[in-house]
Amino acid sequence: MMPDLDQVGEGQTQQEWQKVPEAPAIMVDHVSKWYGQVIGLNDVSLAISGGVTGVLGMNGAGKSTLLKIIVGRLRPSQGQIRLFGTDPFKNPAPYHRLGYVSESEKLYDWMTGLDFVTTLARLHGMTRDEARGRAEHVLNFVGLLDVANKEIGKYSKGMRQRVKIAHALVNDPDLIVLDEPLQGCDPLARTTIMNVIRELGAMGKTILVTSHILSEIERITEQIVILHNGRLLALGNLHSIRELLDHIPHRILLRTPDPRNLGRTVLPHPSVYGVRFPNPGELIIETNSLSDVHQDLPALIVESGVEVTAIENPDDNLQSLLGYLIGGRS
Amino acid sequence: MQPTTPPAGPPKRNLSETVWTKLDRKATAIAEFTIRQYRKKRSTWTVGAVGAILVVVVLLFYIDAMSEGIESVDDDGDGLLDEDPSTWTEWENSQYAGRTISGPMSDDDGDCLALEPWMRDSNDDGVDCNVIYEYDQNGFVTSVQADRFVDEDPNESEFLEEAMHRSFLLGFGKFGFLFILGIFVPLFLATGLIREEMDSGTLHYLVGKPIARAEILMYRLLGFIGLAWPYFVGLFVLSALVTGIFGPGDSIYRFSDLGIWFGILIATFLTVLAYGAVFITFGIVAGRYGVLVALLFAVWEFFMMFLAMIGTTREMGIASMSISFWGAEIINSTAWLVWGDYAMMSGQSLAVDIALWTVWYSPFPTTSPLINLVISIIVLLLITGLFVLMGQSSFKKRELN
Numbered sequence A: 001m002m003p004d005l006d007q008v009g010e011g012q013t014q015q016e017w018q019k020v021p022e023a024p025a026i027m028v029d030h031v032s033k034w035y036g037q038v039i040g041l042n043d044v045s046l047a048i049s050g051g052v053t054g055v056l057g058m059n060g061a062g063k064s065t066l067l068k069i070i071v072g073r074l075r076p077s078q079g080q081i082r083l084f085g086t087d088p089f090k091n092p093a094p095y096h097r098l099g100y101v102s103e104s105e106k107l108y109d110w111m112t113g114l115d116f117v118t119t120l121a122r123l124h125g126m127t128r129d130e131a132r133g134r135a136e137h138v139l140n141f142v143g144l145l146d147v148a149n150k151e152i153g154k155y156s157k158g159m160r161q162r163v164k165i166a167h168a169l170v171n172d173p174d175l176i177v178l179d180e181p182l183q184g185c186d187p188l189a190r191t192t193i194m195n196v197i198r199e200l201g202a203m204g205k206t207i208l209v210t211s212h213i214l215s216e217i218e219r220i221t222e223q224i225v226i227l228h229n230g231r232l233l234a235l236g237n238l239h240s241i242r243e244l245l246d247h248i249p250h251r252i253l254l255r256t257p258d259p260r261n262l263g264r265t266v267l268p269h270p271s272v273y274g275v276r277f278p279n280p281g282e283l284i285i286e287t288n289s290l291s292d293v294h295q296d297l298p299a300l301i302v303e304s305g306v307e308v309t310a311i312e313n314p315d316d317n318l319q320s321l322l323g324y325l326i327g328g329r330s
Numbered sequence B: 001m002q003p004t005t006p007p008a009g010p011p012k013r014n015l016s017e018t019v020w021t022k023l024d025r026k027a028t029a030i031a032e033f034t035i036r037q038y039r040k041k042r043s044t045w046t047v048g049a050v051g052a053i054l055v056v057v058v059l060l061f062y063i064d065a066m067s068e069g070i071e072s073v074d075d076d077g078d079g080l081l082d083e084d085p086s087t088w089t090e091w092e093n094s095q096y097a098g099r100t101i102s103g104p105m106s107d108d109d110g111d112c113l114a115l116e117p118w119m120r121d122s123n124d125d126g127v128d129c130n131v132i133y134e135y136d137q138n139g140f141v142t143s144v145q146a147d148r149f150v151d152e153d154p155n156e157s158e159f160l161e162e163a164m165h166r167s168f169l170l171g172f173g174k175f176g177f178l179f180i181l182g183i184f185v186p187l188f189l190a191t192g193l194i195r196e197e198m199d200s201g202t203l204h205y206l207v208g209k210p211i212a213r214a215e216i217l218m219y220r221l222l223g224f225i226g227l228a229w230p231y232f233v234g235l236f237v238l239s240a241l242v243t244g245i246f247g248p249g250d251s252i253y254r255f256s257d258l259g260i261w262f263g264i265l266i267a268t269f270l271t272v273l274a275y276g277a278v279f280i281t282f283g284i285v286a287g288r289y290g291v292l293v294a295l296l297f298a299v300w301e302f303f304m305m306f307l308a309m310i311g312t313t314r315e316m317g318i319a320s321m322s323i324s325f326w327g328a329e330i331i332n333s334t335a336w337l338v339w340g341d342y343a344m345m346s347g348q349s350l351a352v353d354i355a356l357w358t359v360w361y362s363p364f365p366t367t368s369p370l371i372n373l374v375i376s377i378i379v380l381l382l383i384t385g386l387f388v389l390m391g392q393s394s395f396k397k398r399e400l401n
Helices: A014-019 A063-070 A093-097 A113-122 A128-141 A157-169 A187-202 A214-220 A238-246 A259-266 A290-304 A318-329 B019-039 B042-067 B089-093 B156-190 B192-200 B203-207 B213-246 B255-285 B287-307 B311-316 B323-338 B342-348 B350-356 B369-397
Strands: A026-035 A038-048 A052-056 A078-083 A098-101 A175-178 A206-211 A223-228 A231-237 A250-255 A272-276 A282-287 A310-312 B131-135 B141-146
Touching (some): A113 B019, A157 A175, A187 A206, A259 A290, B156 B323, B287 B323, B323 B369
Antiparallel strands (some): B131 B141
């Protein structure tokens, strides 16, 4: 018998190869992870293929644990994990198609950004020149090309996050996993990184990104997974969840030198059922339809002629969303 | 099993795209990275500088010792200094008395090789053409028993200086390079190769790439070797130059010693590799106690080294349970091969005896230096392989939190 030099397998033609269905990028099957007595992740099942997915959860909800299991840094205590159909803890093959940005802020501070990305690119089997070319390309993509020859130790926080993203993109991955990519960044860096993630999503990559800040995720994606105390709490479109949220009591905080005058103007609005003045220079509007009030608020402020320095939604955070979701279940 | 990534067609096989060239790229990438990382660490420079200073200081002592002459001593107590031909009083009463022997009647170089082979060991110690000196606890000669035609009262300024030089080479090779530097350089540089990356939380950059963890460990070790071996070569070149120029003899340079230095080089290369594999594995297996375990291991090695110097434990092979023993065995075997007149030397100086750890009297494991050399090299490579495998299997199962 002739040896199968092409390693295609017996009797399989090219067409048959292509018929084989592609395994989902991420398959999490009843995965639990505990550290001694502490449960990090409790029976989570998930399949993700395509699109940008946000993983939301408070600190300690199990986001990082989930991501570490997905990228094969940790082994699940129970259940199975498949990355493109392969167990990532046992086999590094799926890393060919994965880019992982860890939550760790540690980097090789003594390397230049270009060296760092080039060295890691070579671990994908590229030659020195290929790796250098790819590294320059991805550094340009995240907007770091002008500081590529500076040492990472001299980078700002946002630059460090971006160089981590660059290294994850160097192999042109199909799946990108980002653990808290916006943490600790200033607003400008946040915007840049969010744009990068959105752009990657638009390029058709499967992206998984974690955050504990709802508004951040909201600006990146609508498809979310909510983790709470190691459990999968909700999974779906952020809009539908937000609509539910819209009809529960809500507060809007305005900072203004003349809160009472503004309060008088706002109170007649049909969706507003109360105003309070907790501190001098602050006005809290209580409403049961957040979107209605937000829609009319600019006009009302102009009408009152009062200067407003800030508008905040103290309730529009993960805590209240979780509170609502948990409350709604029990 | 369904394939995870169906290729578009039969894979093309360019010569530059085979599995091996890709492996090679990853290997050089990690090794290069490791060396550059070393270069940025203060500990590397400290270890390197301390080692270099140590070698330079020892060499200065050597130059000092060699520039002083050595006074003649009446070893056989016949009232004559460095007599040649000797009186051979013993010879007159021995079983061979009255026989005619062809060839020179005596010679200072002690090679009685002009005799028939069966006549070369008249003092019956199993070694041809040597002199047995017995010493008291102060190192003074109490009795002299020479093979026929071997000068039992040698010219000290000539022979003792040679003996000192040789014992310096061997002692320096074994204790200085093989043991002190050979164990401390890997202890400080190899223990953290994986451990420090785990602790500092940067390991996932390497592990998160399509490269098996077992390979990462091997290539990190390769990077360590890439730094340590050239460093040792530098120290060897310096030592070989100094001892070759300042050593005894009329020529400008003692080329005959290069063989010994080559033996010490091979021994140090292999022990450094073996210790590197041991310590990188300790770093992974023993976690934060890795350095402590490594230190205990160093103590063990040191203890074994002294056991190897005691004849009886040596013959029992107890000391062979250590890396230092097999490294030293390479040096012993090379000395044996390079210095053919070794037997004479070993009898004349207590210092050479100690430096050679009485290897002549009880060769281990065989009586052939060449076979011993080959066995020692194989054993060291096996130890390296064993510890690399242990480190790899532990590393593979390790969770990176």
